[in-house]
Amino acid sequence: MAQVITFGNFKGGVGKTTSSVMFAYILQEQGYKTLLVDLDPQANSTSFLANTFEVSLNNFVSIYEAMEMEDLSKAVLSMSANLDLLPSAVDLVKFGDLLNQKNKGHAGNKHYYFDYLLGELKDNYDFVIIDVPPTISENTNNALVASNYSLIIMQSEPDSLAGAIDFNDYIKGMKQFNPDLEVLGVLPYLVNKRSKIDEYILEKSLSEDLNIKDLVFKSHIYERERVKRFRINGITSSNNRDFHDKKTLKMYEKVVKEFLKRMDEK
Template sequence: MVNKIVFANFKGGVGKTTNSVMTSYELAKKGYKVLVCDLDPQANSTQLLSRTYALQNDKELLLSKTMMVAIQEKNLDSAVVEIMDNLYLLPSHKDFVDYPDFLELTFLPNEPNYKEKRIAYFDYLLSDIEDDYDFIIFDVPPTLSVFTDTALYSINNIVIVLQTQQRSLDGAEAFWEYAQEFYHKYENVNFGIAGILPVLLKNDSNIDNQIINDAAESFGEKNLFKTIIRHMERLKRYDRLGISEKGYTELNDFHDTKVHSLYSELASEILNRVGVENNE
């Protein structure tokens, strides 16, 4: 059975894209077949993985069509591209901003349950290909939107990304409250919380520790990941140039080794939390 996970927070700039892509990357390295589904019109996951492909293959990633076109053609598989062994991308583009309008024209207000049909439509299309993958990782905007609702309708688990600042904690709490309301609103949804992922603004900062303690009190100690993503400058280079690693590029150094080791640990903890046996 495929595991579908969304990385989320209602606060922007907390590292949702970085952590969803890096987790996907490490799961793929562990032998799991992973599809990154970029449900954000800003297409940040698509950009990061496109740069990763270009860096590792010394050529640009060619996208024959966007996800929006594939949706209109009712064939998501036609837009999927391979980034590396076991890692695939369903790419977003600026045209994906038209998706809410497409749904409004497809499911009119005079239809029974038209609101649910709109947010369920992507899951309906995804069902044709989801069994080809072990994991589908969703990246969504930090907003109340049809994009977020679409992911929530599809997923099995939520990873709430918590950057150690008060606004991020507020956004995490607001997202979880919304997700609970969403869960009880629709009979066909069935997801749990995989955990709260702490992402440090600064290493060994008092405010970081205070936010993590507040999160433990708010969500419960057991729901906090034991793996903590510490501040690492190398991740900024990945955003600009793509993910580098020994065996793929000449840019690899001990900073890359440190980053990949940390995210491999995170991927292993996610496997444990969602009840999947580790291939390693």
């Protein structure tokens, strides 16, 4: 059965979506059967992945429509032999209303709806990666209840550090609904080696007075122009990669290696 990981932070624009897609992409390249779930109505993971694999998003079934039908398999889009996508669209803003309809008189069950539906797909995958909005919402709650782990993405700037701490604290509260949920780690993202501010934020995240000190990854995602280009053009295919593509992907591969090691040690 798949290991389910929610990528999160309560600050937007910190690399959560990019990291979700890059991890899913690298895992499938390494032969792991992977499902990327886009639970954000902005659908950025959906467009990024579809752009990478040149998959048309015309007339697809959205994850919201599949949840209405109580069958997530209706929305699964194949990106490659090892990578599938549950695509999002703007209709996902109605997720809270859908939960109210599906759980009339059982408000406490709302957090479990996505987990219930995902159970039908888990046996098909090694990993399920969930991208969520940077908000306290039913999208995030349902993702965390369905997850084994959460990976917190932390850009090296003050608001992102605060968002990472808040997300970690929020997960502790979600354990009442999912006692097995654990934080796999905090991943520093787009770190500028020459920036004093970045250096300060990283040092701050490792300070004794913060509750994430022991969670911070040793491997980092450093600031590279190619990461931004991937977001525009999609991830470069293996037969067209130049030096910068390979160096960027190698950086992510190092982080994924630590990600897998941390999971094995749990």
